[in-house]
Amino acid sequence: MPTRAPARRSRLRTGLSATVLTAAALGGLLQPAVAAGDPGPADGPGRHDKALQRQLDRLVAQEDGPPGVIALLTRGDRTQVYTAGVGDIATGRPPHPDDHMRIASIAKAFSGAVALQLVDQGRLSLDDTIGERLPDQPEAWHAVTLRQLLQHTSGLPDFSTAPRFLEILTADPRHVFDPRTLLDFVADKPLLFEPGSLYEYSNSDNIAIALMAEAVSGRRYEDLLKELVYRPLGLHRTSLPLGYRLPRPYLHGYDVQPPAEPEDISEALGASGVWASGGIVSTPKELGTFIRAYGGPSMLSAQTRKEQLTFRPGDSSEPAGPGTNAAGLAIYQYTTRCGVVYGHTGNFPGYTQLAATTPDGTRSLTFSINTQTSKGNKPALLARLRTVQEDFVCALLKKP
Template identity: 80%
Template sequence: MPSRASVRRFRAGLPAAALSVTVLSALLAPAQAVGAGPDPAGGRPSHAGSLQRQLEQLVAQDDGPPGVIAVLTKGKKAQVYTAGVGDIATGRPPHPDDHMRIASIAKAFSGAVALRLVDKKLLSLDATIGDVLPDQPEDWHEVTLRQLLQHTSGLPDFSADPEFLSIIQADPRHVFDSRKLLDFVAGEPLLFRPGTLYEYSNSDNIAVALMAEAVTGRRYEDLLKELVYRPVGLHRTSLPQGYRLPRPFLHGYDVAPPAAPEDVSELIGTSGVWASGGIVSTPKELGAFIRAYGGPTLLSKKTRQEQLTFRPGDSSEPAGPGTNAAGLAIFQYTTRCGVLYGHTGNTPGYTQLAATSPDGTRSLTFSINTQTSKSNKPALLARLRTVQENFACALLKDH
């Protein structure tokens, strides 16, 4: 059974084997090279050895993840780097087709659904909760879809509610009615006047999904399939309600030295995070999604301009590489080597980054199989962001 300590570390957001670099290129693109990929002269990129060492150093830390996988995609070529293990019990390395919890990157998927409905003129960014969800608390009625997507709504966060947390701590696999998660905070006023402040809240994207359902009369899970999975070509991405992960999967661990890492991959059911953090995907498919959503192909030019209107200084949770700014269910990461658009997430056993170049031709997915955030092992997060920025620079360089 999962330990109480690992359960307490939940926030929807909630000895390693020998190190290796994988040779997985043929699985990703027909013309792709072996290992970390070739440079124009026929060898490995000059940065490949440095990047590999950084991953090895990350998993070698006492509080570091048992494993890590980073996938850099440039056009039709992908470079796959791994260190450590995706399953301590077998010593199996991480793989780009492994299923994994993407945590709050699920918020980018709800953003994709909502913004595609805006393009279809079924929703407006200025539509309010009162317009679309009149049964929600009257105090919330002036909150707009735009404010929900940019975390400036002021909605109280259901996942911080004491009653919600007590249920999770008593039964981590409790099955919630996902469409009633906002009931936990329905009696609470807004935290601030909508549009005046930024505060990352899991309630926001629950409301976004409910608005999408209300204007279409269709289940959010079906809207994901129609508006996101099919257009992007995702076949291994899903929004389950239970705690099981599809096989094979990247195992997630609670790492709290001196205790041995604890497998928490299937610790918590996803009905309690739903549109804010419940999606399961793979490194390969996560890259395809972020290139479409952060690039120019999925949305109209007008809607994309709204999506990419950023608030400087407002960060994803956890913060991504470089300087962060918040758009509509997407973040801008300004690194020393250039700009990426993307999203991050963390939940027990997993910390995720998915980012793309603005033109949608290059992407980086970076997955570790333990949780870190500004409140959970912040020193590990600082090291992680440094490595992520170095990978971002490798992605943005011409060679």
């Protein structure tokens, strides 16, 4: 209703700073576990695990839980699709494997895929520094290496926490930033610590990675994504937009703050303010294709993959993934009670994501809910989510 619009805008803006810090540092109707629509001849619902389905049903039934959830378990050429709740409250439509959605910080794995392939091509080195590749960046940052950026041990201050950045975004959530100048918001800041000495998740890292990739290739980062990731993997529904609109159809994202009704914030924010650190839009199905390639052995040389999979124990993605986390180069190791998977998580207003694969790249899990949760935003929901995700990982690793 028009009379409620100002209140809705006010509520969104009031919570925006905390939301953006989380995202940029970034009760629905129950549905049976079926493959929505026709996922294609290689897919099928198969035999669904009733215990897993109950887990999803309980997740969406929580008072502050997501309106909907979709999980894809892929083994070879077979995919099981589990859904609960709705992907669109207005229509009651369930989530679908081909729904577009904001993948949030899983976009950092895409920047890793670009950078590490450039390493394989000899155009970048993991020991290249900001000073060598981006000499116009602050001199205090010049010793930071690509390896440190990829593993969040750079010490770069996070632009997404800068007061001026938040001021602009709070005044206009759909403001279009020039993504190549996002680091300017913290250009007057020193490093937070000596590079390589500590771990701190920072969105600035992946902006710098994309800029280094552009510098050595002479090509726009968006074009590098197409050349090195989308086309080789056949990703036709994956993109990096700068605006706020999502391609149709899409999984609607919601701000869930009981007792208020869930608010659709799918297109409340533009993506230019997160760019290479969190702006990519994809689908559950294509996200699975990507993570099997990036976390498996097919995309990178053995030497580069060895570097990629050199993990720092205890360092978590944001939000933390299932089990015990360890940080590699734009990828994380999740050690669960049933075994190990590699992947990445992400959260953005309206969305929380996990994509994981077995080390051999033959199996994958994507797990998407359409509300945001993190350690600073609904930690109890995150704890419950991680438990459910671990159960799905166990199902993924279970022998047929």
